[in-house]
Every structure is written in structure tokens, then in C-alpha cells.
Amino acid sequence: MKKDCFQFETRIADLAEGRHDEAALAHVGSCSDCAEHLRQLQIILAAAHEPWAAAPVELVATVKGLMTPQPRTVFARLLRTSALAGARAIPDDVQVVLDVEEASMRVMYARMDAQWEVMGKLPSSAWTVELNARPLSTDEDGRFSFAVPAVEATRFAVLHNDLRVEVPPLQELLSSGPSNPR
Amino acid sequence: MQILLKEDDLDRLIERCRRSDSEAWAALVDRFQALVYSVPRRYGLGPDDAADVFQTTFQSLLRSLDRIESAKALAKWLAVTAARESMRLRRIAGRTTNPEDYDMALDEVVASEEASAEETAVASEEALMVREAVAKMPAKCRDLLQILYLEGDVPYTEVSERLGMPVGAIGPTRARCLEKLRGSLLKNGFFE
Numbered sequence A: 001m002k003k004d005c006f007q008f009e010t011r012i013a014d015l016a017e018g019r020h021d022e023a024a025l026a027h028v029g030s031c032s033d034c035a036e037h038l039r040q041l042q043i044i045l046a047a048a049h050e051p052w053a054a055a056p057v058e059l060v061a062t063v064k065g066l067m068t069p070q071p072r073t074v075f076a077r078l079l080r081t082s083a084l085a086g087a088r089a090i091p092d093d094v095q096v097v098l099d100v101e102e103a104s105m106r107v108m109y110a111r112m113d114a115q116w117e118v119m120g121k122l123p124s125s126a127w128t129v130e131l132n133a134r135p136l137s138t139d140e141d142g143r144f145s146f147a148v149p150a151v152e153a154t155r156f157a158v159l160h161n162d163l164r165v166e167v168p169p170l171q172e173l174l175s176s177g178p179s180n181p182r
Numbered sequence B: 001m002q003i004l005l006k007e008d009d010l011d012r013l014i015e016r017c018r019r020s021d022s023e024a025w026a027a028l029v030d031r032f033q034a035l036v037y038s039v040p041r042r043y044g045l046g047p048d049d050a051a052d053v054f055q056t057t058f059q060s061l062l063r064s065l066d067r068i069e070s071a072k073a074l075a076k077w078l079a080v081t082a083a084r085e086s087m088r089l090r091r092i093a094g095r096t097t098n099p100e101d102y103d104m105a106l107d108e109v110v111a112s113e114e115a116s117a118e119e120t121a122v123a124s125e126e127a128l129m130v131r132e133a134v135a136k137m138p139a140k141c142r143d144l145l146q147i148l149y150l151e152g153d154v155p156y157t158e159v160s161e162r163l164g165m166p167v168g169a170i171g172p173t174r175a176r177c178l179e180k181l182r183g184s185l186l187k188n189g190f191f192e
Helices: A003-016 A022-030 A032-048 A057-064 A170-176 B007-018 B022-042 B047-067 B071-092 B099-103 B106-135 B139-150 B156-163 B167-187
Strands: A072-075 A077-081 A093-099 A104-112 A115-121 A127-131 A143-148 A156-160 A163-167
Touching (some): A032 B106, A032 B139, A032 B167, A057 B047, B007 B047, B022 B106, B047 B071, B071 B106, B139 B156, B156 B167
Parallel strands (some): A072 A163
Antiparallel strands (some): A093 A104, A104 A115, A127 A156
16 A cells, blocks of 8 residues: 555545546556555445335235244243252242243242242243133233142243243253253 | 344344244345345336235245255345346246347356346345445444435435535545445455
């Protein structure tokens, strides 16, 4: 690059736009860096001038509708738990953090007299929760709770669009142990 | 509005589309809709034919998601597919304007159309890269380059009025912004 290259910066842009400038052309003819610079600007401007048109909104919507949502079912995976690793008995109080594929979710399990209480918070308002294929109500923050007679019955599911995430009963979750997030 | 995605994000998006994730598909359509729709317009097709090409191209993509090797290949694949379909429609309608085509042997016609599709694909991919690079620039450069080069021939007086920039500052600012754009494209392998 030559000393006077910088003074030609604007004029090389002019050349790339197709304006005539003898002095700039002479400089480009004697400077390989500036010649390459000009060539690259010409490529950019040619690409910028390519015909370009956004598709009509209705057409885009039609094409988006080509893919009909396919319901998918996956199983939640345990990320973290307050239960001691290797403990043989299920503790009376356990907190777990679950990987529900697109998000994580915290759930608490507590033995209360003759039943198990399960409390959780959905990742966002776009999620819903089901127990035995029936929707459970949630509060405005997405918190839900239910009680079942045995730990084996703590299975539930959370849903988001076409995704269904089955949360296995607590003893199955704990026996599988924590895993890495997806 | 164009959705800007890095290549890794696009790979993930394609992967999600393969799993029939309709949200991912919608994002993919948003990103490439202008690229695909511009191809039939480039071949001189009207809005109805352009709509047919657009739908056929995305239907083909839906069927071929497993065959798209990487995010890098997708823009070119879409443009080639749209170009082939555009030429097919043009042929059916007898709208081929080059009379020399009628004297060509079938294999020559096919070779010529393939070369045209390839050329269209390269041009479309470059146009997309430039537009995406401009969209990622700081506001001052983005707005200036958008008006000067992506909107067509806008006189400096109008540019000055719209951007509140003195006419005398437009030329040097444009040169600096083009330089930044060139640097960013260079970094992304645009000129390779």
C-alpha cells in the first residue's frame, strides 16, 4: 500500500459506483492493493443491486403452514437434586431441577402424611401441565401443585406447543441420576 | 423483517426443522423468503408464477431437509431450486425470449439452464450476505448504505434530508461505511 492510498478512499468508492476519475484510475492502475480494493467494492455493489423483493405476507404464511406441528414426546431428565447421591431410600423432601428439552424446571416433592405433594413452576406461560392426561391449573406465575397417594403416582407431563415432556415418577428420576443438559 | 442468524444457529434451526418443529420452520422461511422470492422475479416471472416458484421451492426443501449437508449450503440450494423451477415455468409458458434457444440441442439447453441456475445462486447468495452484513452494521452506516444502495437510486439531497446529514458529508461517510462493510464481508469469507 502506498502513502497516498488513504486520500483515494472516497474516490475509489466513487469509481466503484461508476463515476469517472482519471487521477483515481491512474492510482488504481499503479497500486495492486487499491485495485483489489476497487474490485471488492464493485462486487459488493453488484450484489447490493441484485433484484431483491420480499414475498407477500400471505404467501409467507402459506409456506410456513406447510409444516404441520407433529406432536413429540420426550422424557424429562434430571439435572440436579437435593437428594444424596446413592441414598437407597427416597427422602421425605426432595427438590429437583429437570431438563425439559427447551428449558429447565424446578420441582419439589414432599411426603405429607399418607400422600405425596408435588409443586413446580412451569418455564413460561407458554407451557401447560397435565396429570393423568388432564390439565392442571396454574397460578399467574405458572406454579402448579398436586397430591397423589403414592410416590409411584408422581408421574406428570408438561407441554409446550407440539412438545410433550413426560416427567417420570420421583423414584425413577432419582434412580437415573443427574445427567448433562441437552 | 429479516431474522439474522449465525451459521451455528442456522445448523440448529435446520436440525429442529428435521424434527418437524414448526417454529423453527417459520424462522427458516422468514430468513430466506426474500432470497427465494427474488429469483423468479429475476427471471421476469409475474407475481402468480413467482408465488408458484416460492411454494414449490419451500415444499422441496421440506422434503429434502435430510439432504441439506450444512447451513452453508442452504442459501445456494434454495436459489438453485428456485432458478430451476423459474426456468421450467418460463419454458412451459413459452416465454423463453432468446430465439437462439430454439436452435440448441436438448443437452445444450439443459447445460445452459444449469449454468444460469448456478449463476443465479451465486448472485442471490452474495446479495443475501451483503444485505445481512449491512443489517448488522451500526445504525449510521446501516441507514446510509441501505438508502444509497439497497433502495435504488436515491439522490444525495433526499439522503441528506432523511438522515439529517449534510450533503458534503455523505460521500466520505459512505466511503468509510463501505470500507467497514468490506472488512466485515472479508472476515466472513465473502470474497473467497
